Amino acid sequence: MIFRSATKEYLPITGMAEFNKLSAQLVFGADSPAIKENRVTTVQCLAGCGSLRTGADFLAKHYHQHTVYLSQPTYGNHPNFFLAAGLTLKTYRYYDPITRGLDFQGMLDDLGSAPSGAIVLFQVCSHNPTGVDPTLHQWEQIRQLVRSKGLLPFFDNAYQGIVSGSLDMDVQSVRMFVTDGGECLVAHSYSKIMGLYGERVGALSIVCKTADVASRVESQLKLVIRPIYSNPPIHGAAIVTAILKDREMFDEWTVELKAMINRIIHLRQQLLDALRDRGTPGDWSHITKQVGMYTFSGLNAEQVAFMAEEYHIYMSSDGRINMAGLSAKTVPYLADAIHSAVTRNV
Numbered sequence: 001m002i003f004r005s006a007t008k009e010y011l012p013i014t015g016m017a018e019f020n021k022l023s024a025q026l027v028f029g030a031d032s033p034a035i036k037e038n039r040v041t042t043v044q045c046l047a048g049c050g051s052l053r054t055g056a057d058f059l060a061k062h063y064h065q066h067t068v069y070l071s072q073p074t075y076g077n078h079p080n081f082f083l084a085a086g087l088t089l090k091t092y093r094y095y096d097p098i099t100r101g102l103d104f105q106g107m108l109d110d111l112g113s114a115p116s117g118a119i120v121l122f123q124v125c126s127h128n129p130t131g132v133d134p135t136l137h138q139w140e141q142i143r144q145l146v147r148s149k150g151l152l153p154f155f156d157n158a159y160q161g162i163v164s165g166s167l168d169m170d171v172q173s174v175r176m177f178v179t180d181g182g183e184c185l186v187a188h189s190y191s192k193i194m195g196l197y198g199e200r201v202g203a204l205s206i207v208c209k210t211a212d213v214a215s216r217v218e219s220q221l222k223l224v225i226r227p228i229y230s231n232p233p234i235h236g237a238a239i240v241t242a243i244l245k246d247r248e249m250f251d252e253w254t255v256e257l258k259a260m261i262n263r264i265i266h267l268r269q270q271l272l273d274a275l276r277d278r279g280t281p282g283d284w285s286h287i288t289k290q291v292g293m294y295t296f297s298g299l300n301a302e303q304v305a306f307m308a309e310e311y312h313i314y315m316s317s318d319g320r321i322n323m324a325g326l327s328a329k330t331v332p333y334l335a336d337a338i339h340s341a342v343t344r345n346v
């Protein structure tokens, strides 16, 4: 296996070439015309965060529009990457607290009034923190709007496979945007999907309109990376490469990924049933409607604090539950705590 015989030499500035190639194929598809036409440049970066920051720095240096639209709400670190790069932040409506689902019309209206060329950050799937993703039909409408207004899509792909258990299904949104021949950026992360959090392994892909632009983008990316960390770490990328290029290991990984997702889906149903059994006031159907790793429970900060104090159950103050932290054994205890937090405040 590659990592048994790995050296500890420096990698090139753009990382491990084989890792970059396999990462691009994982997102865009092995038969992607954009890859075959050499229109995609992929550089290994320090996990999802490092890829987002590298992309933000690149855009600040070379892109004409400096306004970035983020979903409201979004992953807490998102604003930091773009602010640190000197870009200006705006938000687009995303989550509807009444339905605990997507505010699709609000999203279209806000993106529709964005200035031409603005950068828009999308989460590919398993939206953090809401667990709410657009349907494929909605993605298609978003794509048409983005392209008609000349907006620049930047995809954060931290959870590919974690919604449906299928790596291909979960990344359809990105592939739609690539099939139309337009530009986009993608930040890949292996933290969640391979459990390689501490290895800091990920990549940034920039899909261009021509091979010539892609090669010029790559040389400019080197100039962004070189003064920050010079070149990325070797070990995590070697692990990922070993898995992606070996059919047997790849299949084993996807089976494990699917088992993980099925467990989460099952837990969602168990939690919903437990709350219904207790007659907990409110409509909790969003627990099974939301997808991926997170449930945006709808609990308020006071209820969250009560659960931490009285039950020693900890979640972010916005009420986000990381479903991966639950088990069939702990569901009843969580349901008791939610029931007591909710009935106490009614």
Ligand SMILES: Cc1ncc(COP(=O)(O)O)c(C=O)c1O
Pocket: 046, 047, 048, 049, 050, 075, 123, 128, 156, 158, 189, 190, 191, 192, 197, 202
């Ligand atoms: C939406 C999103 N993007 C990016 C990241 C960063 O992940 P990484 O550990 O790969 O830097 C996270 C981590 O929670 C996330 O939720």
